[in-house]
Amino acid sequence: MSLFENQYDVIVVGAGHAGCEAAAAAANMGCSTLLVTMSLQNIAQMSCNPAVGGIAKGQIVREIDALGGYTGIVSDKTAIQFKMLNMSKGPAMWSPRVQSDRMMFSAEWRATLEQIPNLDFYQEMVSGIISDGKTIQGIRTSLGIEIKAKTVILTNGTFLNGLIHIGEKQFGGGRAGEGAAFGITEDLIKLGFESGRMKTGTPPRVDIRSLDLSKMEEQPGDVNPQKFSYLDITKPLTKQKSCFMTYTSPEVHDLLRTGFDRSPMFAGRIKSIGPRYCPSIEDKINRFADKDRHQIFVEPEGWNTVEVYVNGFSTSLPEEVQFKALRSVVGFENVKFLRAGYAIEYDYFPPTQLKHTLETKLVDGLYFAGQINGTTGYEEAAAQGIVAGINAALKVQEREEFILKRNEAYIGVLIDDLITKGTEEPYRMFTSRAEYRTLLRQDNADFRLTPMSHAVGLATDARLKRMEEKLSKSEAFVEFFKETSVKPTEGNPILEAKGSSLMTQTDRMYKVFSRPQIELEDMLKFEKVREYIQEHDLDEEMIQQAEIQVKYSGYIEKEKQNADKLTRLEDIRIPESFNYDNIKSLSFESKDKLKRIRPVTISQASRISGVSPADISILLVHMGR
Incomplete structure (x- = not known):
């Protein structure tokens, strides 16, 4: 008797951020799904920094949540700090970010996945895929077990022929403490796929008890923290852990240079390209020789651990050079290492070989998601995972494919960039990559995407109902501003205090609110506004949404017109x-x-x-x- 006698609708290979979202989406859409991983103890492991979100990445997490994914919910449940970045800029740039409890994050993801009825798990290395050359038929494991499937999603992260570098030492591995995966690359190349190599790196992890935090700048969370998910499953944080910031120095740079002759990057042992926007510390001091210091962030890895992540000090230099240089950083004079930093090289497949659904052009029913496509970041991986999971399920169900356009989501920009332009270095999302970023704000991701996800059967009825209520109340609040009048005697004291020109006659609140100097807090001084909010039970999201629609209506409308021109070509x-x-x-x-x-x-x-x-x-x- 075989371990696996039945054919699965969807098999997901790899249980990182892409694999988790892919498996959850496919199973929640009613498909029999198998998630295969080399380690069930390391599901959704935060291999790099213990944080989710950030500039453009936070928008992606909100989009995943709006689609019915879990990254935002898990992040909220395991957050130790919340920050809304770029608040000094317009709302198109506001980007949520959390510091996470690394161990809780992985445990919460596993608990979440185990509650999904159609989802099975299996721990073993996948050593190959089964196909007839044109259509996927399943996977083969290292034990020689063949598991049949209608569709397969590969989310192998950095594990495909992974090679770890620390100074002159190198050894196989997918990340610290875990082995590499062999066989899949070779099978894909035989089928005609083009492959390449990429590199990423990580900094040392150290003991916070050995640091002098009093010498560093404290980086607290927001005074009024928000959260990622649009649902009410969790509440905003009531207590938070601070991060801390310090700097390198010319002395630190000189110490690092003593190891350059043994650097795998400079010595040529690493031939692949690393992430341009997250360079190693040796790369930074080499490329920016005119700078005498660089920021170092001390990021706690959880509520109940002494382990901290040294953000800004990613390196693959010999471990004794890492240690000596870090001990010269202010606040790190007595630092104790938990593990050294390292670089890792791995196989990827240029994403121009994919369709917008993330299905491969060469093999029907085979999908790629995450770092296998040349991206970097948990958020980019999770975004690809949920899209691949949705499309694999739709293919099995013989339904129309799910494709997000560039004017509909950052996820649409991400996938279109990958399959249209390809990438020769690890791809990272930025707000500047999205030409319609005024439309693609973090605050309206549910308006944009929840109806689409509900239509394909992923977003729940409850999620859709909550979104529709928020939209209805926000629009009604905007109409209130358009219909309600303000007399000069009411408005002028506020306008004068803000240095805005005074009213000479009664005018609509909408016009007063539209003035650049006037903020929501000014409008809340009007009793009519306060009464409306109380009477209609408006929450913070609804109020903020109305404020944005009033303040930025001209920009939003202009961008919609530009997007309509794009749609005609689409x-x-x-x-x-x-x-x-x-x-x-x-x-x-x-x-x-x-x-x-x-x-x-x-x-x-x-x-x-x-x-x-x-x-x-x-x-x-x-x-x-």
Whole structure:
């Protein structure tokens, strides 16, 4: 008798952030799902820093939550600090971030997954995939067990042929204390997939009891902390743990340089490219030689542990060089290491080999999500995971695919960037990557995405109802401002205090509120406003949503118009069999890129690097437009 006699609808390989969201989505949509991992004790492990969210990443987490995923809920339940970043800028830039309890985060994810009825678990290394060359049929484990499936999602993180570097030492591993995975890359290459190598790194972990925090700058959480999830499952934090900040120095840099001749990066043992926006400390002092110091953040790893993450000191230098240099950092004079920093190289597959659904173009029913696609970050991985999970379930159910556009979600920008432009270095999301970021704010992710997710069967009725109530009350509050009048005797004292020009006649509250100098706290001085909020039981989210709609309505409307122009190009689909070789006037580079990426729409074609506006015009002519 076989361990696995039945065919699964979906098998997810890897239980990191992408794998967890993928498995949860597929199972919650009614598919029989198997999550296979090398270690059930390390589900959703925070391999790098113990934090979720940040600039653009926080928006992604809110989008995952709006879709019915769990990253936001788990983050809220295990948070030790909350911050809303970029509050001095406009709402399009506001980005939530939490410090998490690392051990609680993993335990909470496992407990969450174990409550999903259609989800099974199995611990073993997956050593290969089974297919007929065109269609996926299942997976093969290191014990030789074959498990059949209609669809397979690969979320292998940094484990595919992973190689860890510390100075001149190197050994196989997917992360500290865990082995690498072998066999999958080789199977995929045999099927015709193109692969590459990428690098990432992590700093030392140290004992907080050995640090002198009094010499550092305290970094507390927000006075009025919020949370990620739109649901009422958790409440905002009532107590928080602080982080601390210190700096490197010329002395620290000189000590680090003593190990450069043994650096795997500088010596050429690491040939792959690391994340541009999260460089190692040796890379920073080499590239920015004019800077005499760099920030170091001390980030606690949980409520009840002495372990801290030394953010800003990622390194693969020899461990004795790491130790000596860190002991010269202010506050670290007596530091004790729990483990050294290291770099890791791993296999990835250029994401131009994928469709917008994250299904591969070469093998039907096979999906890639997370670092296997060349991304970096828990949030980017989880976003791909939930999209792959939804689409695998829809494929099994023979339903229409789920694709998010660039004007609908940061997740849409992320996936479109990956499959259209590809990436030769670990991809990280930034607000600057989203041309419609005024529309893609963290505060309205539920308005944008919950109805779409509910339509495919993932977001629950309760989630949709809560979103609709919030939307209805927010819109009604905006109408209240448009319909309610303010006399000069009421408004002028407030306007004068804020240095705004005075009213000469009665005007609508909406116009008064729209003035750049006037904030919500000013409007709350009007008794009519306070009474309306109390009478209609408006919560903080509803009030904030109305404020944004009033203050930024002009910008929002302009961006909607620009997005509508994009949608028109998205509606012009390119036939799958379109022969670019027949168009003599296309440039050689354009023709090559178009044939390799096979864009689905004219809009996607226009975003391919090397395809010019003239090429797009030629395509439109040949398509009869």
